[in-house]
Amino acid sequence: xxxxxxxxxxxxxxxxxxxxxxxxxxxxxxxxxxxxxxxxxxxxxxxxxxxxxxxxxxxxxxxxxxxxxxxxxxxxxxxxxxxxxxxxxxxxxxxxxxxxxxxxxxxxxxxxxxxxxxxxxxxxxxxxxxxxxxxxxxxxxxxxxxxxxxxxxxxxxxxxxxxxxxxxxxxxxxxxxxxxxxxxxxxxxxxxxxxxxxxxxxxxxxxxxxxxxxxxxxxxxxxxxxxxxxxxxxxxxxxxxxxxxxxxxxxxxxxxxxxxxxxxxxxxxxxxxxxxxxxxxxxxxxxxxxxxxxxxxxxxxxxxxxxxxx
Ligand code: FAD
Ligand code: NAP
Numbered sequence: 001x002x003x004x005x006x007x008x009x010x011x012x013x014x015x016x017x018x019x020x021x022x023x024x025x026x027x028x029x030x031x032x033x034x035x036x037x038x039x040x041x042x043x044x045x046x047x048x049x050x051x052x053x054x055x056x057x058x059x060x061x062x063x064x065x066x067x068x069x070x071x072x073x074x075x076x077x078x079x080x081x082x083x084x085x086x087x088x089x090x091x092x093x094x095x096x097x098x099x100x101x102x103x104x105x106x107x108x109x110x111x112x113x114x115x116x117x118x119x120x121x122x123x124x125x126x127x128x129x130x131x132x133x134x135x136x137x138x139x140x141x142x143x144x145x146x147x148x149x150x151x152x153x154x155x156x157x158x159x160x161x162x163x164x165x166x167x168x169x170x171x172x173x174x175x176x177x178x179x180x181x182x183x184x185x186x187x188x189x190x191x192x193x194x195x196x197x198x199x200x201x202x203x204x205x206x207x208x209x210x211x212x213x214x215x216x217x218x219x220x221x222x223x224x225x226x227x228x229x230x231x232x233x234x235x236x237x238x239x240x241x242x243x244x245x246x247x248x249x250x251x252x253x254x255x256x257x258x259x260x261x262x263x264x265x266x267x268x269x270x271x272x273x274x275x276x277x278x279x280x281x282x283x284x285x286x287x288x289x290x291x292x293x294x295x296x297x298x299x300x301x302x303x304x305x306x307x308x309x310x
Contacts, residue, residue: 001103003308004301005094006030006074007081007245008110010038011290012280014065015297016108016304017074023305028073029102031094033080037062038112039239039281040290044136044162049290057136061290081245084109084254086273105275106304109246109263110297112281113239113288118150122206122213123235130213130232131206135159139166141232148173148216148233150203156236157181157189163234164194171228173198173218198226206233241282258284269300275307 003025006013009032017030030036040046043058052061066076083095084107094102115133117123123131132138139162147167149160152174158181164170172189177199179186189195200221208214216233218226241261246254255271255278256264262285263278265271271278279296281288286296 001091001105002027002029003104004028004106004108004304005084005092005102005104006108006110007084007094008032008038008112008242008280009034009036009066009076010110010112010280010293011040011062011065012112012293012297012300013038013108013110014062014069015294016110016277016279016301017069017297018072019298019301020108020305021069021072021074023302025305025308026073029075029077029104030069031077031079031081031096033078035078036066036076038293039114042134042136044139044159046290059136083247084245084276085248086254086276090275092275105308106277107275108269108277108279108297108300108304109271109282110278110280110293110300111242111245112293113241115236116238116240118203118235118237120150120203120206120235122208126206126208126213129211130208132232132234133236135162135234138232138234139163142167144168145232146171146228146230148203148228148230149236150174150233151236151238152176152178153180153236153238154182154185156234157185159234159236160195161185161188161192164192167194170195171198171230172196173201173203173216175202176200198228201226203233239281239288243282262286267299268303269296270303275304277304 040058047055080097146169205217215229255273269277277300279300280293
């Protein structure tokens with residue numbers, strides 16, 4: 001039986017593992033369905049992690065985190081968890097996609113969030129063939145070409161800036177004329193000659209042929225229509241909370257969630273279920289920053305240690 005099962009290997013999960021193992025927990029396994037590092041590894045640059053003054057890619061920043069945890073004994077299993085439940089004897093069961101069940105005394109859930117789809121006609125059809133949610137992964141395919149970016153948050157604007165270094169033009173389409181992104185980033189976008197703003201506008205359709213996207217049809221609030229001939233569109237319209245592993249067979253969640261599906265925790269990352277902790281982007285009121293997810297992870301790791309020792 002494990003002392004602690006950590007579900008998700010982003011900044012929160014890795015830091016939970018670091019603090020729990022360094023604090024003395026012996027059998028700690030982090031279940032991560034992909035490579036550890038989390039969603040920041042898809043970011044072209046991060047410049048607000050305290051103590052790291054140079055701008056670097058998310059992938060580079062996360063590179064050493066797993067090694068550091070494993071040095072203190074954390075183990076990594078590249079497995080997807082399908083459900084977490086708690087038995088009457090107080091032991092948690094971690095069910096994997098292959099139906100294997102692993103027992104654990106405590107659990108930290110750090111499954112974060114995933115990019116949301118906009119629902120625009122053609123988005124699913126052309127996903128991976130001109131529609132992307134990762135500029136770092138796919139930006140280079142559009143070197144010296146024009147692309148569209150959809151969204152008005154930090155992700156859309158930061159990734160538009162990244163793409164503006166590679167592409168001949170970036171058309172940033174946003175449904176309002178005010179941005180959700182931080183003012184510093186908005187300023188950079190407005191001052192970038194390679195970025196053209198299409199505001200108060202929605203995308204009606206992404207169209208193309210067998211080879212992929214050929215363009216996007218746009219409607220403007222003032223009644224105007226634009227047919228933008230671009231081979232690629234990057235969609236950055238927010239994130240969905242990854243809480244499905246908490247759903248029990250009868251459809252109820254294992255612990256309390258808020259109306260958006262975020263896990264309700266207290267200041268020590270305790271959920272409403274004893275021995276179950278949640279950290280990072282999936283918790284209520286998360287600031288959705290790497291440093292905050294790491295801070296949550298540290299708190300959850302320390303609390304899990306205390307719970308198991310008690
Ligand atoms: P995540 O990083 O989302 O990690 C969750 C992990 O859980 C993932 O690796 C996932 O594969 C795994 N997982 C999910 N479900 C399962 C399952 N069922 N079984 C096993 N594993 C599972 N923050 C900043 O501070 N500065 C920035 O500049 C910045 N830029 C960003 C740019 C982009 C493009 C994006 C998308 C985000 C950015 N953020 C930035 C936000 C930051 O990445 C997140 O706040 C942070 O990664 C959250 O960490 P987390 O550990 O909670 O979750
Ligand atoms: P977000 O802040 O939720 O922004 C989503 C954007 O997409 C909004 O502008 C929204 O428009 C728009 N949108 C939503 N649904 C849409 C639809 N169906 N069609 C068209 N547009 C749609 O999401 P995010 O930018 O991914 O950021 C997520 C979190 O991570 C935020 O908390 C953010 O601050 C954080 N983050 C931080 C950094 C950083 O610190 N450097 C970088 C990236 C992300 P409206 O504005 O009209 O609602």
